[in-house]
Amino acid sequence: MKAFILAGGLGTRLRPLTNDLPKPMVEVDGKPFIFYQLKLLSSLGIRKIVISTGYLGEKISQYFGDGSDLGIRIYYSHEKEPMGTGGALYLARHLLGENFIVLNGDDLPIIDWNELIKSTKNNNNFLAIFHAPGNGNLVVNQSGLITKYLSKDRTKNSDWAHAGLSYLNSGIFDLFDTSTRNLEEEIFTKLAMSSQLRYFKADDITLSIGTFETLENTRQKLPGYIAKYLK
Numbered sequence: 001m002k003a004f005i006l007a008g009g010l011g012t013r014l015r016p017l018t019n020d021l022p023k024p025m026v027e028v029d030g031k032p033f034i035f036y037q038l039k040l041l042s043s044l045g046i047r048k049i050v051i052s053t054g055y056l057g058e059k060i061s062q063y064f065g066d067g068s069d070l071g072i073r074i075y076y077s078h079e080k081e082p083m084g085t086g087g088a089l090y091l092a093r094h095l096l097g098e099n100f101i102v103l104n105g106d107d108l109p110i111i112d113w114n115e116l117i118k119s120t121k122n123n124n125n126f127l128a129i130f131h132a133p134g135n136g137n138l139v140v141n142q143s144g145l146i147t148k149y150l151s152k153d154r155t156k157n158s159d160w161a162h163a164g165l166s167y168l169n170s171g172i173f174d175l176f177d178t179s180t181r182n183l184e185e186e187i188f189t190k191l192a193m194s195s196q197l198r199y200f201k202a203d204d205i206t207l208s209i210g211t212f213e214t215l216e217n218t219r220q221k222l223p224g225y226i227a228k229y230l231k
Contacts, residue, residue: 001120002097003046005037007105008054008079008088013211022056024105025063026209029222032063033209034105036222038070039230041101044113047072050095051105052088054079084181090173099123099169102183107164108218110204113229119200120167125191126198128163130205136161138199146197149188163202 011023024034049072053060057078067074077092109128136158139148175190191197208214
């Protein structure tokens with residue numbers, strides 16, 4: 001199984017930190033944030049990782065190279081212009097296998113990783129989700145299915161939110177075309193409507209560096225995260 005990290009965004013909410021760095025390279029506890037994602041994936045036995053780059057993507061490839069220093073193999077898929085989460089995934093489809101994890105480049109889910117990996121054996125598309133009372137974007141049922149994926153302008157209508165991690169199989173590319181841009185609102189919405197999208201509950205709110213507020217929270221909590229998941 002491979003992993004795919006979405007690392008091509010502009011990171012506008014973190015400026016001026018991202019004036020000269022792509023967001024996943026913002027430092028947390030002495031290392032670029034994406035370093036901890038790579039270490040985590042490696043610890044789970046996922047050693048082939050595709051990083052989707054865009055804005056200042058050379059900073060990532062120059063720092064990590066082919067990943068051999070971390071005991072992994074990194075492949076790069078570079079967007080010459082912003083293509084959205086869906087476009088970035090579609091561009092890299094030839095680098096991905098039958099099944100793969102998709103991880104937002106600014107998120108570290110707090111989750112039972114061993115159980116999550118076991119869940120991938122069923123070959124079902126699923127999203128990791130966390131409890132966000134009154135501030136979510138997912139509607140779920142008791143059978144393990146996500147029944148609706150709400151657009152950003154319709155949030156606060158649900159108690160569950162996407163934790164920044166997905167497990168997908170290559171069959172989803174049948175739903176794509178060259179105009180697909182938004183993985184969440186175009187593809188996940190279709191999967192949910194056709195009862196093809198399950199969920200895996202995370203233990204807590206995802207650690208994120210998307211804003212200065214979440215970055216500060218992550219800086220405070222990361223040492224505990226490392227001690228628990230990256231021993």
